[in-house]
Amino acid sequence: MHDDNDTPLPVSLERREQDADQRMFSPSAARNAEPILTVLKGLFPEQGTVLEIGCGTGEHAVCFAAAMPTLTWLPTDPDPASRASTASWIGLRGLSNVLAPISVDASLPVWGVERLAPFDAMLSINMIHIAPWAATAGLFSGAGRLLRGGGLLCLYGPFLHNGAYNAPSNAAFDQSLKASNPAWGLRDIADLERTALASGLRLGETVAMSANNTLLVFRRAA
Template sequence: MSSQDAKLSSPSALRNRGPIAELLRHVLPDSGTVLEIASGSGEHVIHFARLFPNLVWQPSDPSPEARASVQDWVKSESLANVLPPLDVDASAETWPIAAADAMIAINMVHISPWPATQGLLGGAGKLLPSGGVLVLYGPYRRRGQPLVPSNADFDTSLRARNPEWGIRLLEDVESLAKKSGLTLTSVTEMPANNLGVVFTRQ
């Protein structure tokens, strides 16, 4: 496989990276390491690394194809503030990283089994310092509110692909986060009926 062949591209990443970056601008620390869980193609992390050059970006993904894509994007963009991608399975007991100053996970919670979200929040509770943030992006259910038709259709398609996937109830995620010492500090309405959800380590 040539270097060019390893690069993956996600249309949704190109659409949503701008609004997500604007949210990150308000919550990320001025310096330190930001761990991205489920980096996918790598297009998010290279965009953020360009915008926030004082931060060190640590991508990760359990997929070898995704990690190869990240590496090739980083190489082609000549970015010095992006570390080699780690093999992180969010649901695993241990991760190959000891600490992070902030964490992000984009479009992961609904496209993974619930134990991955449990592991994500547990990992954030272990890795983040006091005041460190975990930023999630994606569609969520909210108690007492029906899903908009497009998200309802998306949820049906997700569950058809894998019964363990699906749009999660935000209150369930918040309850789980509390057990790891994380407090929900903001919820921002984002384009295409998505939410930007920020948890802070207490």
């Protein structure tokens, strides 16, 4: 299993019992939000709009938006329960720089956010290994269409490094993903680089993170 259960399968989420409060809680988000935020603060511009693909519980969105109040955050997720949780988190925190979550399927050619483009940055955390490859290809294609020149696409999660696992736990995690769904699994950074280039993005920084995760920073051509 992946170290520290950073992206457990299935994701274990605790729903509050109150009907009006639809927040969900992810232990991995509670652990990794601050380390990811530390990196993002050094990457994202002071002002602009960030598009998050696969916002999950919404805990990342409210954490990052609260810490970077001059950025506008647009969380998206195809799952209705995730969007409801995110909306509850936004309401509880009273954040004015987070837009209402909307549904985006990254594998589709149109996302429904085009009127808000160009975006200054895009972020996807622990998404591409629990989705078909079409979602990864669509994510890069969308970044090529919707990011402004020089804009960033940041991906966080476990990855293969030139065909190799960076830890035995990631090998076991990859096998568990594929056993659950053959279309899932850890993606190789080399494959991501090639896919990014086809959409006008280049891999810049590769940041080693806790629990054998990595944060990849792709930049769209100016």
